[in-house]
Amino acid sequence: xxxxxxxxxxxxxxxxxxxxxxxxxxxxxxxxxxxxxxxxxxxxxxxxxxxxxxxxxxxxxxxxxxxxxxxxxxxxxxxxxxxxxxxxxxxxxxxxxxxxxxxxxxxxxxxxxxxxxxxxxxxxxxxxxxxxxxxxxxxxxxxxxxxxxxxxxxxxxxxxxxxxxxxxxxxxxxxxxxxxxxxxxxxxxxxxxxxxxxxxxxxxxxxxxxxxxxxxxxxxxxxxxxxxxxxxxxxxxxxxxxxxxxxxxxxxxxxxxxxxxxxxxxxxxxxxxxxxxxxxxxxxxxxxxxxxxxxxxxxxxxxxxxxxxxxxxxxxxxxxxxxxxxxxxxxxxxxxxxxxxxxxxxxxxxxxxxxxx
Numbered sequence: 001x002x003x004x005x006x007x008x009x010x011x012x013x014x015x016x017x018x019x020x021x022x023x024x025x026x027x028x029x030x031x032x033x034x035x036x037x038x039x040x041x042x043x044x045x046x047x048x049x050x051x052x053x054x055x056x057x058x059x060x061x062x063x064x065x066x067x068x069x070x071x072x073x074x075x076x077x078x079x080x081x082x083x084x085x086x087x088x089x090x091x092x093x094x095x096x097x098x099x100x101x102x103x104x105x106x107x108x109x110x111x112x113x114x115x116x117x118x119x120x121x122x123x124x125x126x127x128x129x130x131x132x133x134x135x136x137x138x139x140x141x142x143x144x145x146x147x148x149x150x151x152x153x154x155x156x157x158x159x160x161x162x163x164x165x166x167x168x169x170x171x172x173x174x175x176x177x178x179x180x181x182x183x184x185x186x187x188x189x190x191x192x193x194x195x196x197x198x199x200x201x202x203x204x205x206x207x208x209x210x211x212x213x214x215x216x217x218x219x220x221x222x223x224x225x226x227x228x229x230x231x232x233x234x235x236x237x238x239x240x241x242x243x244x245x246x247x248x249x250x251x252x253x254x255x256x257x258x259x260x261x262x263x264x265x266x267x268x269x270x271x272x273x274x275x276x277x278x279x280x281x282x283x284x285x286x287x288x289x290x291x292x293x294x295x296x297x298x299x300x301x302x303x304x305x306x307x308x309x310x311x312x313x314x315x316x317x318x319x320x321x322x323x324x325x326x327x328x329x330x331x332x333x334x335x336x337x338x339x340x341x342x343x344x345x346x347x348x349x350x351x352x353x354x355x356x357x
Contacts, residue, residue, distance in 0.1 A: 044094055045143035047211075050166040052092060054209055055138075060345035061086035061104070062209065066118070069188035069195060071322055075357055081116045082189075082355070083108050084348055089138060098139040100154075101147075109352040120230040121149075123158050124220040124298060124307060127271040129232045132158040146216070160216040161316060163340075171206040171347050174198070175354045182208055185341045187321035189351065200354035206347040213316040213340050220270060220296060222307040236303035243267065243274045243299035253306070255286045256295060265295075274299045277309055285329070290317030290336035316340070 044052065055062040067082040069075060083106045089099050108115040121132040130151045137148045137157075145163040150156060169179055176190065176198050183190040190196070225237035238246040247262040265278040278295040287293050293308040310316070318340040327333035343351075 041094065041140055041142065044092075047143050047164055047166045048094065048140055048145060050168055050209065051145050051163070052089070053168070054342065054344050055087055055101070056089045056092055059088075061088040062342040063345060063348035064342055065109075065186060065351070066106070067188065070192060071188055071325075072192050074194065075113060078114065081113050082110050082357075083115055084352070086345075086348070087136070093139045098137045101136045101138045103134040103136075109355055110357050111355070112357050117230075121158070122222040122232065122234060124222050124270065124273065124275070125158060126156070127273055129222045129234055129300070130156065130158045131230075131232055159219045162214045162216050163211050164214065165212045167210050168207055169210060171202045171208060171350065173201060175200040175202055175350055181210055181339070182341060184321040184335070185319045185337060187319070191322065195357055196351070196354045197356055200350070202350045203346040206344065206350050208341055208343040208347055210339055210341055212338070213318065215291075215310050215312060215314040215316055218312050219310045220275065220298070220307055221310070222305060225306050234305055236305050237297065238304040240302055241304060243276055243297060243304055246304040247276055247297060251297060251304070251306070253295060256282050257286070258295075260295060260297070270298070282308060284331065284336060288320060288334075290320075290338045291315070
């Protein structure tokens with residue numbers, strides 16, 4: 001799933017805002033079909049039963065919120081937003097094999113804010129920059145759920161993640177009195193008194209899923225270095241040069257607050273593309289996630305581009321909350337969450353009905 005992202009400068013300039021970026025994991029999802037077939041379970045595991053209780057028809061879907069809302073006070077026109085989308089399966093991967101799971105169109109859950117154009121997740125894969133579409137393929141591996149995010153051709157896997165440790169939590173009573181995990185994950189909805197009606201209650205049957213996401217395969221995200229784009233033609237950091245030459249001179253990452261040089265990492269080759277990977281992880285103040293990510297630069301078609309490496313097996317964090325508003329640094333203000341959350345339609349509709357903006 002894809003959500004719009006704010007620039008690092010905007011995050012630091014307005015740290016009281018909160019944005020979640022749902023990007024998923026994966027990268028080298030190329031396990032062969034024979035290996036996958038041999039690991040398909042004979043019966044549903046507890047994880048898979050819980051997963052299907054939300055996402056398999058006649059269930060009404062697994063819902064996710066995307067937002068950029070101020071932690072307190074009024075929202076900012078043209079910047080703030082809140083929308084949702086959902087995924088639904090028509091058949092079980094247990095009995096019918098890997099299933100397509102197209103993400104629904106974005107649905108604005110506010111009446112006063114504009115619906116933004118969702119951003120794009122781009123990944124360096126197979127020697128080129130690929131854009132993830134809004135369609136995934138879901139299959140089962142052992143006790144867990146494997147989600148492969150696909151390119152626009154509906155076949156090429158752009159990145160993958162393994163989801164595990166599912167649990168279901170009921171939502172009852174006042175919307176504002178949600179369990180801590182749910183409230184923290186959706187931080188600005190619950191921290192800002194202007195967002196949700198304090199008297200609204202959850203609909204019968206409202207519940208959410210909490211689960212872990214693990215990155216499957218090394219994933220090389222590709223970022224714009226200057227002007228923002230949404231397609232495969234990301235903007236380079238250096239043109240008409242080599243990776244070695246650019247890093248010998250040094251490339252400054254404003255978001256990381258670091259000038260990266262050749263000696264700060266190692267050059268390797270990924271699917272025929274020279275890629276430099278930093279030795280040390282990027283700061284959390286830049287990634288705004290608990291996911292450990294490493295700055296990369298890569299040489300493609302005579303230019304040098306940037307991105308971030310999430311290594312195989314990394315636990316994917318998907319949200320954070322402001323735990324200490326008085327803190328003077330990002331690390332002091334923010335607590336990063338290592339789990340993910342989805343909700344059923346009753347929970348989603350409860351939140352949407354409670355919105356005051």
